[in-house]
Amino acid sequence: MASDLSEKQQSILRFLEEFIAEHDYPPSIRDIQSGCDISSTSVVDYNLKRLEEKGYIRRDREVSRAIELLNGQGERRRRTLQVPVLGKIAAGLPLPVYPDTMAPLEVIDLTEDMTSGRTGNFYALRVQGTSMIDALINDGDLVILEPRETADPGDVVAAWIVDREETTLKKYYPEGKQVRLQPMNATMDPIYEDATNVRVQGRLVGTIRSF
Amino acid sequence: MASDLSEKQQSILRFLEEFIAEHDYPPSIRDIQSGCDISSTSVVDYNLKRLEEKGYIRRDREVSRAIELLNGQGERRRRTLQVPVLGKIAAGLPLPVYPDTMAPLEVIDLTEDMTSGRTGNFYALRVQGTSMIDALINDGDLVILEPRETADPGDVVAAWIVDREETTLKKYYPEGKQVRLQPMNATMDPIYEDATNVRVQGRLVGTIRSF
DNA sequence: TTCCGAACAGAACATTTGTGCCGTGATTTG
DNA sequence: CAAATCACGGCACAAATGTTCTGTTCGGAA
Numbered sequence: 001m002a003s004d005l006s007e008k009q010q011s012i013l014r015f016l017e018e019f020i021a022e023h024d025y026p027p028s029i030r031d032i033q034s035g036c037d038i039s040s041t042s043v044v045d046y047n048l049k050r051l052e053e054k055g056y057i058r059r060d061r062e063v064s065r066a067i068e069l070l071n072g073q074g075e076r077r078r079r080t081l082q083v084p085v086l087g088k089i090a091a092g093l094p095l096p097v098y099p100d101t102m103a104p105l106e107v108i109d110l111t112e113d114m115t116s117g118r119t120g121n122f123y124a125l126r127v128q129g130t131s132m133i134d135a136l137i138n139d140g141d142l143v144i145l146e147p148r149e150t151a152d153p154g155d156v157v158a159a160w161i162v163d164r165e166e167t168t169l170k171k172y173y174p175e176g177k178q179v180r181l182q183p184m185n186a187t188m189d190p191i192y193e194d195a196t197n198v199r200v201q202g203r204l205v206g207t208i209r210s211f
Numbered sequence: 212m213a214s215d216l217s218e219k220q221q222s223i224l225r226f227l228e229e230f231i232a233e234h235d236y237p238p239s240i241r242d243i244q245s246g247c248d249i250s251s252t253s254v255v256d257y258n259l260k261r262l263e264e265k266g267y268i269r270r271d272r273e274v275s276r277a278i279e280l281l282n283g284q285g286e287r288r289r290r291t292l293q294v295p296v297l298g299k300i301a302a303g304l305p306l307p308v309y310p311d312t313m314a315p316l317e318v319i320d321l322t323e324d325m326t327s328g329r330t331g332n333f334y335a336l337r338v339q340g341t342s343m344i345d346a347l348i349n350d351g352d353l354v355i356l357e358p359r360e361t362a363d364p365g366d367v368v369a370a371w372i373v374d375r376e377e378t379t380l381k382k383y384y385p386e387g388k389q390v391r392l393q394p395m396n397a398t399m400d401p402i403y404e405d406a407t408n409v410r411v412q413g414r415l416v417g418t419i420r421s422f
Numbered sequence: 423t424t425c426c427g428a429a430c431a432g433a434a435c436a437t438t439t440g441t442g443c444c445g446t447g448a449t450t451t452g
Numbered sequence: 453c454a455a456a457t458c459a460c461g462g463c464a465c466a467a468a469t470g471t472t473c474t475g476t477t478c479g480g481a482a
Contacts, residue, residue, distance in 0.1 A: 006459090023271070024279040024287070025237050028439060040461045045441070047459090060234070064275045064439050064468060068235040076235070080291065080322060111291060111320035114419060130397055136347045136420075138395060156422045184349060186341055203422075208325060209347075210417035211367045217429090239469060251431050256471075258429085275438060275469050 004054060009047050011036045013056060016069060026067040080109045081119065089125040089132075089143060089158070089167060110144070115205050120146045122205055134183045135169040141209045143169070145202035156184065156204040162197045169204060215265060220258050222247045224267060227280060237278040291320045292330065300336040300343075300354060300369070300378060321355070326416050331357045333416055346380040346395045352420045354380070356413035367395065367415040373408045380415060 005013070015035045019027040027035065029044045038044050048067070051057045055074035060066035070076060085106040108124060115122065127141045137143065143158075151157045157172045159181065170181035170191075179198045182190040216224070226246045230238040238246065240255045249255050259278070262268045266285035271277035281287060296317040319335060326333065338352045348354065354369075362368045368383045370392065381392035381402075390409045393401040 008459090023277070025277050026235075028275075029441095030439070038460095040463090041440080042442085042462080043460055062440065062467075064239075066234070066236050066440095080320075108324040109291075109322035110324070111322060113319040113321070114325070114421060133347065133396060133398065136344065136349050138347050139397075185344060186350075187344065206419065206421035208417065208419055210325060211415055219429090240471095241469070249430090251433090252470080253432080253472085254430050261429095273437070273470065277470095 005051075005056070006047070008036070008038070008043075009051055009056075012044070012047055012051065013069075016057070016067065020069065026065045028065055080111050081115065081122065082107050083110050083122050083124050083144060085124045085126060085142070087125055088128045090128040108142070114208070115144065118146075118205065120205075122146055131166075132169055134185055134188055136184050137169060137207055138209060141207050143207050144205040146205050147201075148203045149200055151200045151203055157200050158202040158204060160199040160201055161193060162199060167201070172200065216262070216267070217258070219247070219249070219254075220262055220267075223255070223258055223262065224280075227268070227278065231280065237276045239276050291322050292326065292333065293318050294321050294333050294335050294355060296335045296337060296353070298336055299339045301339040319353070325419065326355065329357075329416065331416075333357055342377075343380055345399055348380060348418055349420060352418050354418050355416040357416050358412075359414045360411055362411045362414055368411050369413045369415060371410040371412055372404060373410060378412070383411065 012032055015032055016027065019031065019035065029041050029048075032038065032044045032048075033041055036044075038047075048057065048059060052059055054072070056070055056072050058068045058070055058074075068076070085108060110122075112119070122144050124142050124144050127137055127139060127143060130139050132138075145158060148157075151172045153173050155172050156169065158167060158169055159172065160167055168181065170183055173180040173182060173190075174195065175192075177195050179193050179195050180190050181193060181198070223243055226243055227237065230242065230246065240252050240259075243249065243255045243259075244252055247255075259268065259270060263270055265283070267281055267283050269279045269281055269285075269287075279287070296319060321333075323330070333355050335353050335355050338348055338350060338354060341350050343349075356369060359368075362383045364384050366383050367380065369378060369380055370383065371378055379392065381394055384391040384393060384401075385406065386403075388406050389403050390406050391401045391403055392409070
């Protein structure tokens with residue numbers, strides 16, 4: 001990529017990234033001029049127009065420092081999602097239903113690399129206990145969930161098993177009146193439950209563990 | 212938190228977050244004025260000064276739109292680390308030593324929530340195979356590593372077991388001439404190796420799994 | 423009451439900053 | 453070759469924008 005850019009344009013892009021990383025606000029035309037050793041503001045303007053045409057940046061006209069970095073296909077990048085940590089998850093507890101207005105315990109910043117590029121109304125729960133070890137999820141891990149009451153085959157879901165009164169995290173495969181729940185640990189056998197005995201509470205988007 | 216802020220200051224902070232999330236560049240004083248229904252630019256300036264004193268923002272004087280959001284303790288926030296994905300990790304392969312100049316296969320954006328606030332010269336590896344299932348790490352997971360050749364007791368390390376010719380991810384406890392390597396799965400027993408048989412190759416910072 | 427400081431209002435002022443215009447040289451195109 | 457296009461340089465201008473200055477209001481302390 002970036003082979004459709006002149007050397008000066010690449011230099012400007014690099015400068016933009018560095019400047020924004022350092023200051024958290026974009027540079028002015030003249031900042032770019034001196035930062036990239038360009039002789040005139042009009043040259044900077046000229047190349048910024050080319051970069052905008054090619055989908056690497058977006059500018060708001062007439063607004064100072066209004067340069068937004070894009071990914072080269074005209075899409076926004078570096079967007080972070082603020083995901084609220086609403087509580088904890090444990091085998092013996094159903095996922096509580098949290099009111100939208102509930103104040104989160106904590107908010108974590110996720111990048112789209114963590115959600116496979118998907119966006120949605122995610123929330124996070126802290127795993128308590130080792131009961132989900134069969135899902136390769138440990139005590140203290142953070143699970144990212146998308147609230148849902150249905151799931152597509154193959155989705156990893158948080159499901160409440162009614163008669164056992166427990167929450168489990170497994171791959172979801174509806175099979176007629178039954179549901180096959182496949183542990184993520186491939187060496188383990190699936191369990192089968194009657195469809196009426198399984199309540200999907202959310203779709204698992206990802207898990208995070210830090211040491 | 213945020214109880215040391217007046218209502219107007221909280222309103223300004225919220226507006227700043229929304230504006231930056233939407234535009235990727237900060238608002239001008241007058242943007243804040245109209246966005247928060249404030250009567251005068253000087254009132255905005257006044258409250259921005261208070262916010263700066265209290266460590267919620269940082270401003271560069273005389274530079275337009277130069278407002279950077281801080282976390283309330285004067286620390287930068289929302290900083291993302293660009294972590295290169297340098298290759299893959301599998302039980303039967305030692306961690307290759309990657310030259311600093313090597314072009315990464317891919318770069319992922321991480322927030323500090325993913326690294327427990329630590330920063331460093333991290334890199335990431337994609338896990339191949341299920342051989343690390345005992346470390347609760349699955350095929351396809353991403354492990355974040357900090358290159359190190361020594362470790363403190365209790366660190367989770369990537370270690371090369373010389374005579375077995377395999378890489379393992381375990382908690383590291385030096386015990387005299389021996390090293391106790393404790394699986395992360397608490398139900399599993401540790402293994403003991405001669406210290407000369409264990410080569411620490413990196414410290415595990417975190418793992419990420421997305422579905 | 424008086425005093426004082428926090429918070430606000432309004433307007434003028436000085437920079438900062440994007441933009442437009444005119445021109446030049448190199449390269450490409452017909 | 454002539455014309456068009458691209459990339460650039462220099463400069464002036466107008467708009468955007470942060471700053472400052474002078475007051476005003478209001479509540480609490482002395």
